[in-house]
Amino acid sequence: DTAVSQTPKYLVTQMGNDKSIKCEQNLGHDTMYWYKQDSKKFLKIMFSYNNKELIINETVPNRFSPKSPDKAHLNLHINSLELGDSAVYFCASSHSGTVNTGELFFGEGSRLTVL
């Protein structure tokens, strides 16, 4: 059973298009995240949701819109794709304590290529 699953794994699209990536976790976690990994492998948080509420919203263009229909799902929609959006996008989940965050579990990543 895959703990954190995201689809699709690969996306190749033209500049200007809109695309979505879906993520689901079956770990019973209350917090989900989107991370972006650039070509130099640097991982940076984009968004986090706790029980469907947006908690972290980093300096990300508003072309990126996350949506969490329930605490087991977090989707990412990207409008008007640009060349610089090409990256691997990782979904992750964790429990959140009162003092710190629990172990982070990642999905397999979605490689987005914008032509």
Next chain:
Amino acid sequence: GIQVEQSPPDLILQEGANSTLRCNFSDSVNNLQWFHQNPWGQLINLFYIPSGTKQNGRLSATTVATERYSLLYISSSQTTDSGVYFCAVENRGSTLGRLYFGRGTQLTVWP
């Protein structure tokens, strides 16, 4: 935000060798995690270690929070240990869930 520095940036080993990877951070943390990204891109959580020492098979990790560093030890390395090792920290007082990642150590193990 907190600065996270990992060293060395690259490490090449022969199978069977031991290695130590280091993670330094610039401020107090209440959370530190080590991850392995394999050559296929999969990110695996190795340790949740805000302080103290943990062992899991050939891997062990130690975090000395008061001195702002953590070490990951790999003993008797195998080719399957190849990949990038990341540490990530959560700053005391920052928004819950905001983990800052280092730039990683790229490990290559040759047979």
